Amino acid sequence: MSINQNANAGALPNFRNLGILLRILVIVDGMCLAAALLKTSEPLPLMEELIDLSALVQPVLILSLLVLAGANNWLHRLRYPYAIATLVAIELAVTTIVYWFGLTVFQAMGALERYWVFTLLVTGVVAGYFELRGRALSPALTEARLQALQARIRPHFLFNSLNTVLGVMRQDPRRAETMLEDFSDLMRVLMADNQKLAPISGEIGLAKQYLGLEQLRLGERLMVEWDITGMPADALIPPMVLQPLLENAVYHGIEPRSEPGTIHIRVHRDGDRVHIHLRNPYRGESDRHSGNRMALANIRERLALHFDAESSIKTIADDESYRVHIVVPYLRDRA
Amino acid sequence: MAAEQPLRVLIVDDEAPARNRIRDLLSDCASRLSVEIAGEAENGRRALALLPQCNADVVLLDVRMPEMDGLEVAQHIQKLEEPPAVIFTTAYDAYALKAFEVHAVDYLLKPIRLARLFDALVRARSLAPPRIEVLRELAPSARTHLSVNERGRILLIPVADIAFLKAELKYVTVRTAEREYLIEESLARLEQEFLGRFVRVHRNCLVAKDAIRGFERAIGDDGEGHWMVVMNGVTDKLAVSRRQQHIVREIGKLS
Numbered sequence: 014m015s016i017n018q019n020a021n022a023g024a025l026p027n028f029r030n031l032g033i034l035l036r037i038l039v040i041v042d043g044m045c046l047a048a049a050l051l052k053t054s055e056p057l058p059l060m061e062e063l064i065d066l067s068a069l070v071q072p073v074l075i076l077s078l079l080v081l082a083g084a085n086n087w088l089h090r091l092r093y094p095y096a097i098a099t100l101v102a103i104e105l106a107v108t109t110i111v112y113w114f115g116l117t118v119f120q121a122m123g124a125l126e127r128y129w130v131f132t133l134l135v136t137g138v139v140a141g142y143f144e145l146r147g148r149a150l151s152p153a154l155t156e157a158r159l160q161a162l163q164a165r166i167r168p169h170f171l172f173n174s175l176n177t178v179l180g181v182m183r184q185d186p187r188r189a190e191t192m193l194e195d196f197s198d199l200m201r202v203l204m205a206d207n208q209k210l211a212p213i214s215g216e217i218g219l220a221k222q223y224l225g226l227e228q229l230r231l232g233e234r235l236m237v238e239w240d241i242t243g244m245p246a247d248a249l250i251p252p253m254v255l256q257p258l259l260e261n262a263v264y265h266g267i268e269p270r271s272e273p274g275t276i277h278i279r280v281h282r283d284g285d286r287v288h289i290h291l292r293n294p295y296r297g298e299s300d301r302h303s304g305n306r307m308a309l310a311n312i313r314e315r316l317a318l319h320f321d322a323e324s325s326i327k328t329i330a331d332d333e334s335y336r337v338h339i340v341v342p343y344l345r346d347r348a
Numbered sequence: 349m350a351a352e353q354p355l356r357v358l359i360v361d362d363e364a365p366a367r368n369r370i371r372d373l374l375s376d377c378a379s380r381l382s383v384e385i386a387g388e389a390e391n392g393r394r395a396l397a398l399l400p401q402c403n404a405d406v407v408l409l410d411v412r413m414p415e416m417d418g419l420e421v422a423q424h425i426q427k428l429e430e431p432p433a434v435i436f437t438t439a440y441d442a443y444a445l446k447a448f449e450v451h452a453v454d455y456l457l458k459p460i461r462l463a464r465l466f467d468a469l470v471r472a473r474s475l476a477p478p479r480i481e482v483l484r485e486l487a488p489s490a491r492t493h494l495s496v497n498e499r500g501r502i503l504l505i506p507v508a509d510i511a512f513l514k515a516e517l518k519y520v521t522v523r524t525a526e527r528e529y530l531i532e533e534s535l536a537r538l539e540q541e542f543l544g545r546f547v548r549v550h551r552n553c554l555v556a557k558d559a560i561r562g563f564e565r566a567i568g569d570d571g572e573g574h575w576m577v578v579m580n581g582v583t584d585k586l587a588v589s590r591r592q593q594h595i596v597r598e599i600g601k602l603s
Binding site: 168169183231 | 362363364365367368369372390391412414415439440441458460461486555
């Protein structure tokens with residue numbers, strides 16, 4: 014089974030992801046502050062109240078996160094309702110354990126049920142938050158987003174490619190056949206349900222097919238340099254991350270030039286991170302940025318959905334070139 | 349019909365397979381319409397160089413090309429004595445298509461259908477050349493070059509090389525480091541098109557901001573002192589009108 018980095022709503026978050034853990038800490042501590050504020054708003058008593066609350070909440074929180082991180086893979090194999098039930102059971106158990114330890118330290122603890130209610134409340138809020146976040150970020154769940162996703166291949170590319178096929182059809186029918194086959198592959202991936210992470214090697218293959226099509230159209234004007242010797246072929250990334258970026262590189266970097274230009278692609282691993290670098294020539298005067306922004310926003314969103322704070326995407330434009338740098342955690346399919 | 353001269357077509361597209369395709373289609377037309385390929389060009393500059401000699405009746409002109417787009421090329425083409433008909437070709441350009449429709453400018457969508465191309469070519473002879481005002485309106489950005497017709501050839505003047513533009517009667521003098529040209533355009537339009545590149549120093553004069561070296565004081569005919577613009581590359585000194593005095597401070601390169 015793979016680690017379920019699933020984009021679907023109705024799935025637990027990945028408890029081994031730093032970003033997810035931070036979000037949980039912020040939510041729970043935020044709720045503590047709210048609870049304390051309900052009792053008093055004077056600065057000093059507020060501090061005391063917070064310290065009292067924290068003495069119980071923090072151990073529960075930290076112990077929970079440890080248990081959840083440990084049980085993460087196992088939890089994700091369960092169906093969502095069972096996973097939620099298990100999560101609640103774990104939380105109640107952890108609360109009970111901490112309560113017993115608490116009894117040995119503090120005299121007045123009140124009833125255990127009170128703590129259970131608080132734990133249930135917090136668990137509900139956190140689980141609800143991740144459910145909503147999954148929905149908001151999941152592209153497949155709203156029609157508009159699906160359409161935006163599929164609009165990534167520009168009509169410009171679509172019609173120009175078809176025109177190129179027609180242009181070589183009579184002189185070189187075999188080449189036209191290969192082009193149409195590559196084109197079908199691209200379209201198939203594009204129309205597919207692109208929610209699961211996939212090995213980067215497949216992405217590279219797709220990118221090569223795409224660039225091959227463009228090379229036929231643009232001839233010597235498009236040159237490509239690959240540096241993927243340091244690439245872990247099994248690293249998982251969201252599908253269709255590279256292709257839209259390359260399409261931007263061709264559209265903004267190569268097509269506006271009459272002299273040849275080179276697109277550089279470098280993928281390498283650095284410890285538990287995988288780096289993807291793209292570079293293309295750029296004059297900085299193109300006024301058609303909106304397509305580029307759309308593609309970037311889309312990729313940023315999908316990276317966030319899969320990897321949260323552990324991934325990043327940066328763009329740098331200077332006088333001569335435009336660069337994109339993507340960092341994702343090195344994850345493998347543990348089949 | 350048989351006695352009619354063949355229709356000469358110039359193909360302009362930056363992509364070789366796209367030009368191939370049009371050649372194929374033109375040969376398909378040949379059985380029903382007398383057509384000839386007058387030439388092929390992979391960019392606008394080359395097309396403009398070919399046009400005076402190749403006697404084209406029709407130009408099939410790609411809209412999106414590097415350096416100079418088809419809409420600008422079409423404007424320069426109008427400088428010819430007898431400009432050929434222009435039919436734009438484009439794979440996809442939502443903005444241009446809407447504008448073409450509005451102004452009844454002829455265009456073909458790539459991939460081009462044989463029947464559509466045939467119809468467009470048949471119509472081409474009777475087609476009035478697109479009006480330059482319409483083309484200007486269609487162009488999404490400022491031209492990269494100005495152009496003049498000199499002894500039947502189209503001379504391109506890179507906008508980046510222009511030091512100043514000066515209105516004189518019905519012409520505008522265009523001054524570059526090398527020489528002077530006369531063009532028939534309005535200074536106000538030029539100012540609007542190249543907003544930000546030029547600054548108006550006088551009612552009849554626009555100066556390229558990049559070309560300004562500084563300003564100096566001079567005594568005019570009326571005996572009053574006023575500012576003159578000193579430029580890089582050209583020796584002319586241009587007077588700054590009283591009304592435009594404020595630019596001296598704004599540009600602030602006092603010599």
